[in-house]
Amino acid sequence: MKNFRCNSMIFIMLIATLLPFGSFASASDGEGSEITVTIDGRPVYFDVAPRKIGGRVMVPLRAIFEGLGAEVGWEESTQTITGTKDGTVVTLRLNDTKAEIDGKVVRLDVAATKINGRTLVPARFVAESFGAEVQWDESRNRVVISTGAAAPEGRYYFVYNSQKVTAEDLAAIKLYVNKFRDTYNVLFDSSKYRTAPELYDALKAEQKKLGGKVAGVQIFGTSGDVPAFSYVHKIRYVDPEGRFPRIEENKNEKYVTDFFYSNFKSDSKYLTDVSVYRVFDENAPVNLIPEWPVSRLMLTKGEIAGYIERYYDYRQQIEGKSVPTVAFDAPMMFQDGYPQDDINFFLKRLDKDFGLFENVEYRTYYDDLTENMKKENKEGVMDLLVGTSYGTNEGAYQNKKGGGKETFLDRKNINTVLGSNYYTAFFWGFSSAEGLGTDSIVHDGLSKGKMINPIAQTVMGSNNGVANYVWAPVEQTEEGEWLYWYREATYEDLQNRPYYFFYHYFAGLDQGKTRLQSFHDAKVEYAAELMKHQDPKQGHLWEPNFGIGFENIISLHYLGLADYQ
Secondary structure, eight states, X not given: OOBOOTTOSSSOOBOOOOOOTTTTTTOOOOTTOOOEEEETTEEOOOSSOOEEETTEEEEEHHHHHHHTTOEEEEETTTTEEEEEETTEXXXXXXXXXEEEETTEEEEOSSOBEEETTEEEEEHHHHHHHTTOEEEEETTTTEEEEEOSOOOOOEEEEEEEOGGGOOHHHHHHHHHHHTTXXXXXXXXEEOTTOOSHHHHHHHHHHHHHHHOSEEEXXXXXXXXXXXXXXXXEEEEEEOOTTSSSOEEEEEEEEEEEEOGGGGOSOSOGGGOSSBOHHHHHHSOOOOOOSOOSOEEEEOOOTTTHHHHHHHHHHHXXXXXXXXXXXXXXXXXXXXXXXXETTOHXXXXXXXXXXXXXXXXXXXEEEOSSHHHHHHHHHHHOOEEEEESOXXXXXXXXXXXXXXXXXXXXXXXXXXXXXXXXXXXXXXXXXXXXXXXXXXXXHHHHHHHHXXXXXXXXXXXXXXXXXXXXXXXXXXXEOTTSOEEEEEEEOOHHHHTTSHHHHHHHHHHHHHTTOOHHHHHHHHHHHHHHHHGGGSBTTTTBOOSHHHHHXXXXXXXXXXXXXXXXX
């Protein structure tokens, strides 16, 4: 029997909940009122509304099967549906009132049937076959299914714009949302909110109504579909000795960000053209510590369903496998011959000096970057890490040329260089997701290629304070004077610097966390550390890495789908 492709857009199977006579037979769907379904207190979303057939309530197949944690199979030649969970196998056939539970024949009052190209099957039968209890809440026109699991506390918000998705996009979104079985999932239409502060307030109000904790926010669409916040590069820097006070300001240098959706503690009045300078020097009520992960699938109408299908395929390919991290970098910041922004060197130190990468293989490249990237992509799925968008085939690191002007990965070649196998991506140091729109290398990789869940910046990132090496005292003379020289940075040296974020990100992966959770936890650690480097007496930012560090945090995004368990 063929396995049912959970991501198939050609044939989407839907399971129906059949309600028996008695409390269910008397149920009325009510004029203009749709029948809804919950499993253990969380709503189930359907692309075809549940309905009554022959006095029984029927609901779409796949959503209920997967909501109950069952795997779904489909055999085209016999028109047979199979659901498997914890050793129990349930089999139904289209237009047949006979079904089977572990090989035993059971008679149904209503057979599985197709409506509008979707298959509906009996619900009480399916739910009870897997050990669940089913009740009918007539006052709410709702089917209530209980598996015995506790109702989820976390609220996960799935935000989309109903005017910017196709029917296929929305169907795929709903089936994806149903896979989150540990959270109360809120499908939130943003179409009537024109600005990010307005949407922020609406989400905050919804959370206040629901109560509980927020588990995360997943956005579907570009910034033109679901609005993002505006950020202005404006930093005040005063060095510790106060020798070189200055303000760096460029009001025209704006970029977009989703960062402020990561907590509901800010005043939305201050979330337009926000800057770190404004938050601290003007005491704006804006919170800069993220409390939950935020991800955005940066695709627009007609592109979303296809990506979700590829995401499912990617997950199937990596199941049970260890995916290698493959890094490509051409350092550009040299100080006294030492490459400060060499991400490859830092990965090796994470292995050698910090004890990471015990469970994950990694490889690094400095030269022939385009060809080596193409070679790695042909070999299989990888976690791609790119330290810059420029390089040289002559050996940037060895020759200390500072990278070079040759672009080895751009919109012209991304889907040919990386066209063989799926890959996740982490782009550091360049604005690969500028505008969170359709005009970027990230959008091209997501919409037309094999890129999965990239991490990318919306503005050119700053390597200010990157510290592979630090200028520090290494030896004391007989006269008591210290001699200074460069040494490799310790963990303490990394604090309040960009590599502090990288350390915690890879530490999370090494602990078995998902990429999104590792990304979020690293942001929390980095932001909390940065908060320690502000001078509360003077009220200004005395440490240069403070403002730029927050700008890196605010511009860095997870631009794919949150991973369900």
